[in-house]
Amino acid sequence: MSSGTSSVTARPLRVKLATAEQFITHERRGCPTLSCDSRRWSSVCRSAFFIRFIIRGAMLKTNASSAGRTDPAAQSCLSLNRRELLAAAGALLAAPAFGLRVASARESGGPLNAWVTLDEQGAVTILCPVGDMGQGILHSLPLMLADEMEVAWGDVQVRYAPLDPGAYGNAARLDRGQGSGNSVSIMGYHKGLRQAGAAAREMLVAAAAEEWGVPASDCYAEQSQVWCNGRSLSYGELAGKAAGMPVPEEPRLKSREEFRLIGKHAPRKDSAPKVMGTFPFMADSAGGEPALHAAVLNAPRRGARLKSLAYESPDGAWPKVMAIGDEAVAAVAEDYWTASSALEQADIVWEGGDTSSTESVFEELRGALAAEDGRNWFEAGDPESVLASAERTLDATYEAPILAHANMEPLGATARYSGEGCEMWVPSQNLQRLQADIGNIFGLEPENVLLHHCNMGGAFGRRIESEVAVQALSIAKALHEQGLPDRPVRLVWSREQDMRHDCYRPPYVARLRAALDDSGRPSAWTAKSAGHSLLAERWPWMVEESADPSSVGALFNDLYAVPNRRVDYVMRQMPVRGGFWRSVASSMNSFFAESFLDEVAHAGGRNPVELRAELTTDPRALKVLETAAEGWTAQSGIAVAKLFSSYIGTQVELERKDGAWRARRVRAAVDCGLAVDPDNVEAQIEGAIIYGLSALLFGEINLEDGAVAEGNFDRYRMLTLATTPTIEVELIASDHPPTGIGELGTPLVAPAFCNALFAATGRRVRKLPLRDDDLKA
Template sequence: MSLDVSISRRGFLKGGAMLGAGLVLAFHLPATLKRLQAAQAADAPAKEYPPDAFIRIAPDGTTTILCNKAEMGQGVYTSLPMLICEELEADWSQVRVEPAPAAIVYAHPVFGIQMTGGSTSVASSWEQMRRIGAVARTMLVETAAARWNVPAVDCRAENGFVLHGDRKLAFGELAEEAGRRTPPASVTLKNPKDFKLIGKATPRLEGPDKVSGKGQFGIDVRVPGMLFAVLARPPVFGGKPKQWDSAAAQAVPGVLAVKAVAGGVAVYASNTWAALKGREALKVQWDDGPNAGFSTAEQRAGFQKLAREPGTVAVAQGDAPGALKTAAKTLDAEYEVPYLAHACMEPLNCTVRVDADAVEIWAGTQFQTVDQGNAAKIAGVKPEQVTIHTTLLGGGFGRRANPASDWSNEAVEVAKAMPGKPVMTVWSREDDTRGGWYRPHWVSRLRAGLGADGLPVAWLHTIVGQSILAGTPFEAFMVRGGIDATSVEGASDLPYAVANLQVDLHSPKSPVPVQWWRSVGHSHTGFVVESFVDECAHAAGIDPLEYRRRLLAKHQDPRFLKCLNLAAAKAGWSRPPEKGSGRGIAIHESFESVVCEIAEVTQKDGRVQVTRVVAAVDCGTAVNPDMVRAQIESGIVYGLSAALYGQITLKDGRVEQGNFDDYPAVRLSESPQIEVHIVPSEAPPTGVGEPGTPPIAAAVGNALFALTGERHRRLPLMPVAKS
């Protein structure tokens, strides 16, 4: 397969200037990821998004890959180097990985900014990274062939060497000279049958550093002369400080200063503990502003009312209202899911130094370009004068990809008040939980009309919840005709054969700041749709697995039935569950991947225990099967935490949860036995980081219904009592 490679000279020079001597390659290619291309306006002009990935080969043969994606546990520091090195033919034992600096040459090939999210890292880099490796290999081979005065076609690269008969030259011996060659206009990528790395379970490159403690997360950053700061923030969204008394705070040993900054009152100290104790001693009178009376209960009532009114139509296929009237049987149900915090294990933090003509940032961020631009505005410098050092992330789930750059902007403001001093702004767990930017609160009303065969002839779904794109740069191409595409994804594109389908949307405003959360809109539609399908199956008196098979029979994408049947076979669906146990099934497509999950549950004294989850996933080529399984397992446990416990509620404008005692995560002792089975595929890779989350709540809820006969339509299943 011959592929053209378009190389940006400007990007090459910018990359080379940053990385110094050796073999440095920068690439420019058009967008390729189908899902994100489709999200752009149909009439938008064709665009090219220039991500540049780099290879650096040292004289000793060490091959360093600069990764343009953030590593937050999903394994890109291994998977992306695997793509490059598959084609490069580097010696994997000599491969190292480093975070790429913040520069437009590292932009996402579809979004055009440097960022990590949307389960797109491997999918969007599939050809890009392999091309990089292939071009580098070609240049190395050509260099060796020229030295030997033989045709390049008679040479080959293997395990860090270029070979010709009995002769061989190490990559390290060739790199500097190869870097001066003109890159080839086209390269040939490997046939998948020849893959040596791709498709093989490969240990993480960054794993040993994480285990030893050598790996640097944002919270680990230490810069000479740095200060530590915490911010006293308004307890109500939209509030502000009226006045404060800092005398007691400044008397705390280690506290160095107290200053008003945008967003609240900052306490600066020589260590985090002193800053936190100083904040405790700080006396602030707050102006709660117009949102002091906001409550979840009132919002719920408003959302429920809207759910019974027509919204803006997202999709209308056939005549769903008319078909509903003539159906043999009708169903009507209301579902609700709450605000959810991201609850990253590493609370938010960001270290910043602001000088007169430069800003330096150390942070675990998913949004380098956006954070860089926003920091520049605050500091009054150009974006290229803002340097970002991307550290490892102790969890992201979207929180560290904030379009408003709320947490990094705050840190820049805090550091700006102490010019020339590096300052780490730290969030406590309570700050993090109460700081907003949640997964939205959603209410859905569903109505279905069943035909004589029990299958739906009409399906109507009204969705109520905040838009996460309103007011962001993504609004221009992902909100059309009043429809936020992320609000209805997973509901407006059902895989099931329903002749008459209507989905409409209400996007009310709220003072509570919201953004994407792991699996975005699929986090609520996966639960709602698959739970209601289960309701239809039971109303029709048809086994839930067989019901889905019938609904999928006419679907042109065979992946759904493959996943459904694989999960059912591995879970032993044909056998009844053990006594006292219930079994439920759910299947959902998100980020171009299909995941089916079957959950087994028990219940005693109102306590739900999920004992086993069997998952089948079709994600195209599994570049690193270990990473695929780990991410599906992670998505299941993360979604299970939300399904069982997760909720953010507000009363009198204040968030009622604060720490893991009232916003719990599933502990090891509660975690089910999880089996992940990967459907073999040679298709290009699709998303993996998020698709494991959407089906789990429905699978558990459906299992509970099978066990108890009680249908759970509001999450969480086991809300924590508020003290």
């Protein structure tokens, strides 16, 4: 940056940065776990992916330093590093964070040490292996262990586990990594956490039996105490002896009849601080030090580059205005509004970039359906021959728009750069990936990248990406190189920057065809979609010769027995970055497939519910279909699916109101196996339905001359309380293990609503979002 006495003319910083394309496709080094310095506890990352494939690369084991006490107001959840966990310290350190305590455990190995610790006062600390974005993982995972341990819920404290995939990896992920994406947290950790709790319970019983000199079979645990013949010892009294007991290899798990917490509702330990406003987020965290504040202005369109930057400022005074590479400009000041105002006053000129419009993007996708470069996803039977010879066929084309994540908490990160390394506070879904990105981009070794997890005010897939944290560290590095004090820099994107520079749910166009037999059932089904490949954008080696499952998944509903079927995919990359949006492929493909099946039903003179029942033999699917259809009216529509290993049926009932059709009632029937906390499951489904309704009615990102037109909630609207319909969630009792729930409620809202609209009006909607003419009563 060059400067004069009255003006500053900025040029791109000499910081190793990457273009958007390079940033998301570069080779990532191994993902070491976080270290924790002696000044404060670090919160651990949540590494999440919304894909089911293995991401290649080593995951190194934890190499963390010992940690000390922390100010209880400084952080919300505290993490325990691996070395500390195995240290020979017996007592808990009283360092509450929203009612939670910090623990260190005796070195004896086994589940009692890896997952749970106990002090002499009877306080039990359970580690949660993955981060919580509001989906209740911080509650439900420890609850399973607590139930098996037979500990009173009021004695339980919860905190995050260290980042150590070897110890805390998720068995439901193909890479067995430590993350909570793709709705697999409960599914993957269920068995292991229950075993850990059961092992701890049996160790406590064994300790009591030894103390009394009686067989362990004469003793039993109940609500934080061990009993035998009318006498008892508290868990606290047994803490020291239990820590030295052998770890049982195959502890007995409770039967469902014995559960005290699982399958019931227990108070969430993070509820009170959230209600009271004391639950901290990124804007509250910088290691207790006053932070500088930064705002950013990103290039208005993809491919645009900074041509010139000038800013009038007293020599050496704040705010500082600087270029970040050639794709963004930042301002730094003692407060956010001063920094933001500086960007408005700066003379910034951009050049180049993509000039696509929304219509040009969809024209390309529509044309791609006739292209010859498609890739087959699967084929069974001979659908083309059946279609060619059938007397009755259907052919329809559907379209889904670009969607933003629209988290309520804007994106942000806090960073400090020391010259040899950095320290960062980031509300990230994947600090593993972020640490690798920081190391690659800035040339830092993993041990010199200290990351603290921050609570997330919503994510929906958006907080997987690293670009905001990279910008924050770029700013901190630039200030350091100017010789300024190494204060933390807190960067917050404005709502407009967040909305206009998202990693969007891509647009898709799909053509579906079906042949009907004499009974009105589909005898053949083909689907061909055209759209953006998220995997090709990030990990092109994964889709070198195959279709992208994040694009074509759920394009055919696997619950249905159609003998001849085929799904194809044509890759066409869009001119803005794509991202994993809540429910990923099923967010658009369930709309395509379940709407088209409704068309098949009406064309064949069949009842949509009855036809679905005929096409599936899965008893769990039949049960959710039957339950979802309860209260059926002439203005109802239905959709059913198996997603994230769970089953869901959704009915939407419409009503006329103020000259338009509106949702009066949404009914969801859910079979997610064992519902660990039914109240939390219902809350997740309700929230997902509202998210899906918002997208159906209002969700649309438009491109004008290559730039995103929407900038805030005035144009990218959300459902309000006044327009939210009655929502009914019916959980189906099931003997199966728990399965995914966080994304399950979103995808079926659109097809069920549009199917209801056809039933009420005879108008078939094949393009989203809904327009006023679609809804006119």
